[in-house]
Amino acid sequence: xxxxxxxxxxxxxxxxxxxxxxxxxxxxxxxxxxxxxxxxxxxxxxxxxxxxxxxxxxxxxxxxxxxxxxxxxxxxxxxxxxxxxxxxxxxxxxxxxxxxxxxxxxxxxxxxxxxxxxxxxxxxxxxxxxxxxxxxxxxxxxxxxxxxxxxxxxxxxxxxxxxxxxxxxxxxxxxxxxxxxxxxxxxxxxxxxxxxxxxxxxxxxxxxxxxxxxxxxxxxxxxxxxxxxxxxxxxxxxxxxxxxxxxxxxxxxxxxxxxxxxxxxxxxxxxxxxxxxxxxxxxxxxxxxxxxxxxxxxxxxxxxxxxxxxxxxxxxxxxxxxxxxxxxxxxxxxxxxxxxxxxxxxxxxxxxxxxxxxxxxxxxxxxxxxxxxxxxxxxxxxxxxxxxxxxxxxxx
Numbered sequence: 001x002x003x004x005x006x007x008x009x010x011x012x013x014x015x016x017x018x019x020x021x022x023x024x025x026x027x028x029x030x031x032x033x034x035x036x037x038x039x040x041x042x043x044x045x046x047x048x049x050x051x052x053x054x055x056x057x058x059x060x061x062x063x064x065x066x067x068x069x070x071x072x073x074x075x076x077x078x079x080x081x082x083x084x085x086x087x088x089x090x091x092x093x094x095x096x097x098x099x100x101x102x103x104x105x106x107x108x109x110x111x112x113x114x115x116x117x118x119x120x121x122x123x124x125x126x127x128x129x130x131x132x133x134x135x136x137x138x139x140x141x142x143x144x145x146x147x148x149x150x151x152x153x154x155x156x157x158x159x160x161x162x163x164x165x166x167x168x169x170x171x172x173x174x175x176x177x178x179x180x181x182x183x184x185x186x187x188x189x190x191x192x193x194x195x196x197x198x199x200x201x202x203x204x205x206x207x208x209x210x211x212x213x214x215x216x217x218x219x220x221x222x223x224x225x226x227x228x229x230x231x232x233x234x235x236x237x238x239x240x241x242x243x244x245x246x247x248x249x250x251x252x253x254x255x256x257x258x259x260x261x262x263x264x265x266x267x268x269x270x271x272x273x274x275x276x277x278x279x280x281x282x283x284x285x286x287x288x289x290x291x292x293x294x295x296x297x298x299x300x301x302x303x304x305x306x307x308x309x310x311x312x313x314x315x316x317x318x319x320x321x322x323x324x325x326x327x328x329x330x331x332x333x334x335x336x337x338x339x340x341x342x343x344x345x346x347x348x349x350x351x352x353x354x355x356x357x358x359x360x361x362x363x364x365x366x367x368x369x370x371x372x373x374x375x376x377x378x379x380x381x382x383x384x385x386x387x388x389x390x391x392x393x394x395x396x
Contacts, residue, residue, distance in 0.1 A: 006034035007282075008056075008091045010112055011103035012048055013041040014213050016126045016152065019274045020101045021052060023282060023290055031282065035091035037104070046071045049079050056080050056094075058087040088112035093119035099282065101152070102127045105215055106338050107380055110134060114373070117147040124281045126152035128232045129338075133331040134376045135235040149236070150281035155181055155229055156236055157277035158255035158268035163237065171239055180257035180265075181233055182249040183226040183308065189250065193312060199351035201344065218341045222354050223308065227319025228337075231330050234323055241323050246316060248306040253295065271295055314355040318362065327367045328379035335383035336361035343391050353394070361386045 007024060011017045017036075024031040035056035038045030042064050049057050049072055057072070057079050059065050065081045072079045082090060092100050092115040100116040101124045102109055109127035114134070116123050118141055125131065131138050142149050151157050159181075164174045171179070187206050188196060205217040219225035226246055233244050247257075252272040259265050270276050271292055279290035310317045315337070322329040340357040343349035349357065361383050370376055 004028065004030055004032040005098040006096050007031050008035040008037075008094070008097050008100045008116075009033060009103065010037050010088065010092065010101060010109065010127075011039075011105065012036035013038040013044045014103055014105065016103035016274060016278070017101065020103065020124075020278050020282075021048065023275050023279050023288075025052075026291060027288060030288070034097055035094070037088055037091065039104075039108075042068060049077060050075050053077055054079055055096075056082055056087075056091045058082045058084075058091055060084060085111060089115035092116035092121070095119075097121060099124060101278075102130065103152070105129075105213060107133060107335065110376075111373075114138065114141060117141045117149070118145050120145045120147050122148040122150065124150050124152050124278070128153060128228050129334050131235050132228050132231045132334050133380065134370065134373065135231070135330065136370055137373060137376070139235055150284055151232075151236055152274070152277050152281055153229055153232070154272070154274065154277050155256040156233060157280060158182075159233065159237060159258060161268045161280070162256070162258040162266040168238055171237065171243055175261050176243075176258060177261045178259040179233055179237060179239055179244045180259060181226065181229060181244055181246050182252075182254055182256050183223065183246055184220070184252045185248045185250055185306070185308075186221040186223065188221055188312070189248065189306075196312075197350055197352045201347075204344070204351060214345060215338075215341055218344060218354075219337070221351075222315045222341075223313035224315035224319065224337050224341075224354070224358075226308075226313075227316045227322075228334065230316070230319050231323045241320060246308050248308050250304055250306075251300060251302075253300055253303060269295060315358065318355060318358055322362065325367055327369050328365075328375060329362065329367045331370075331376050331379040332362055332365045332367070332383040333358060335380040336387045339384050339387035339391070343387075348391055348395070357387050357390050360390050 009017050009020050033052040033054045036054045037058035065083050069081050089112050092112045099122040102113040103126040106129050110130040113130040167174050204221040205214050254267045254269050257267040273292040275290040276292050279288050322333040336358040340354040364386050
């Protein structure tokens with residue numbers, strides 16, 4: 001009998017991390033939580049360490065490390081606590097690690113995810129921002145270091161399941177006409193534009209179908225989440241922007257579709273539960289039980305589809321323009337969005353100002369070619385500075 005695979009979970013206390021640990025716990029003969037990382041929910045991280053007994057835990061700073069070490073020692077565990085970005089990269093590239101769940105939200109996930117790629121790991125990519133920011137560099141690293149990249153976003157995982165083997169050679173060469181990227185439309189799909197001005201963070205985070213963290217929930221409400229996924233799909237599947245089309249599907253039952261030139265359209269369906277793509281990627285090319293209940297088509301009863309309204313959701317347009325512009329534009333888009341969403345969640349910006357901030361930063365910042373990681377990080381820093389300047393000028 002083979003020993004369990006060692007899994008590092010970056011962002012263990014978030015919704016994706018917790019779902020990953022749920023799937024791991026269902027298959028103790030196959031998987032073991034090797035390393036867990038957390039950023040703000042350190043009490044939850046301590047509880048997870050007691051439950052899963054990882055070899056390593058990673059926290060942001062020395063004070064948090066001291067507190068976690070005390071708790072671990074009191075529980076009689078041997079978990080070693082590491083600190084900061086160096087700790088994240090260490091547990092991502094550790095020689096004993098078989099797979100890394102990259103679920104840290106935002107730009108902070110880029111370097112540890114790249115560390116896993118450069119160590120040739122099986123990388124389960126839930127951190128779309130890493131690929132959005134450094135697309136060409138990231139995908140080249142996957143090839144150079146012979147890493148295995150498996151998408152975790154439900155949409156990209158669905159596309160992966162519907163595409164033929166060898167799509168890396170080009171979609172057209174494999175008979176693919178379009179990728180149809182589904183979107184729920186979020187909580188404001190039918191809300192009047194006048195009302196959007198006064199939307200509260202709690203309203204924006206109340207997604208009708210998915211249980212997610214606050215940042216990604218706001219991204220879903222603005223449809224920037226779909227914009228980032230649009231960019232991610234282009235890089236993951238070697239697709240041109242004109243080969244990817246967003247389709248609003250309110251029920252979130254069809255997770256995405258692939259349209260072939262012979263008229264066939266393949267779709268992946270399932271209940272809206274992230275344990276499905278997580279289990280698929282963990283066990284690929286096998287299938288394992290995930291804990292997700294079977295899809296009841298009689299209960300679903302109907303499937304609806306709409307074109308996205310880019311007047312209501314300008315972030316979708318901005319993302320498409322960024323990937324078309326290329327270079328550092330997607331990194332600039334992502335950084336401005338992170339600052340704008342944080343400002344909204346903390347009462348420093350209105351909901352309708354999120355796309356205004358992003359567009360202003362994209363218009364102001366110079367877009368340059370991406371030649372190395374420092375180009376990406378510099379664009380990220382400049383965009384954040386520009387977004388914060390906008391907020392200062394428009395402070396209410």
